[in-house]
Amino acid sequence: MRDQLEDAEKHRDDGYGRSQKRDFKADLPKRLYKEVAVEPVDGGFTVTFDGRPAKTPGLRLPVIVPAASIATTMAEEWAAQGERVDAETMPTVRLINSAIESGEAMVPAFRDEVIKFVASDLLLYRAEGPQTLVAEQEAVWDDALVRVARHFGVSFQPTAGIIHQEQPKATLAKLAAALEPENLLVLTALVSITGLTGSGILTIGLWHRLFTPDHVWLAAHVDEDYQISFWGADEEAVLRREKRRREFDATIKVLDALRN
Template sequence: MRDQLEEAHRHSDDGYGRAQHLNKVELPKRFYKAVDVARLEDGYAVTLDGRQVRTPGHKLPIVVPALSIAQALAAEWAAQGEFIDPGTMPMVRLINSAVESGDEMVPAFRAEIGKFAGNDLLLYRADAPQELEAEQERHWDGALVALARHFDIAFQPTIGIIHQPQPATTLSKLDAALEGQGLLLLTALVSITGITGSGLLAIAYLHGLLTADAVWAAAHVDEDHQIRLWGEDEEAMDRRAKRRVEFDTAIAVVDALKG
């Protein structure tokens, strides 16, 4: 499922899809000295030697509504050494992806989150072993209860992987929970959904029903169970650490923009 969400961004020239191929591309040399944040009429922009940063593909000007996002962008630009490595710039990649997607992608991003929520990680339970069942209940039941109470909805969890349709009213209210959200915030929620495999966790975070750490723990119940059984794999843990950076970046955008 995570691959499906990444695919939604591959049309942009500097989204997550491109980031996966950075090791195949010669990195450009740093061409600027000074990095600043400028206040504009419609938000904040990062400047490099006084010139406003634009997206690498369509050369669209980047203006963000929150100072904290602009400061995070500026910090990533300032941290570059002799070469510019987008792999070390998660906020830049996320915002570039959003801007190059364009507002026309808002309905698609909202629908994608809803699609995950209707066939969500939290709704499909293991029937063994007992330890995994208990961990899923501990992390997932609380999230479902919080969502059910907040939105006055009901879920129908199931055992196994056979599709279990959710009530139409539940899906409708979950879709309404994303109503009015803009491109940047929805892009961040799509990222959280892709990383966690759960639209419900993304919606729960947006509405203050779970902390970021609780979302992360819930998303990794199965993986953590495997680690307890077989121990840590170095490559897998490195991938997980990189996902956490992307996750924290998306969380920062949601925190900056949610009402």
């Protein structure tokens, strides 16, 4: 998709770009509903479209969430759509639909996904230079590792460079056990946070209230922020980061609702 938009931008002056953007919008499904509401149902809450309950786009499964606030956010995302429905502008809807269509059978795989990141975590692979970057990583990442290590009674083995460093099996086992009680929706959200940050350690720490969301976001972007401080921000990279932050914030909101 990004390649298509870049190509359209290159041809903007000859009119091609404008036609491509129109075609892109035309490919989106039309909005076929007028009123969006939230209704209580057995098992929680659902979003309705002109009185019809929501279903997932692929398997057509009922969309029922345990918290009214989650359903309200989804309804707001649906209501904000124009003549065409763009799923990219609905991070909460996409997250919940993904969880429901994945199904309970994916719970062990989602736990394993977070732990797989822990085993080769962003926070464990440090730059060998320059010293200013090394110092920044140590200041932010060491603090995060210490918090998680103390809370769970584990240890980590950071390394400089990109050569794989095995992490203690006891550490991975304890952190996996910490995810054992979590349900499908929680784990779907945690996998999303892990993918957006590149860190299972930050994700687990966030869920256990060891970090604030802003702390996690800062720690996940130490390297990127360092590069920006030297070379400036690339416009396209800024847009990608803003989109990821919106997804991150939406997922945090879901986690907060599930926690409460």
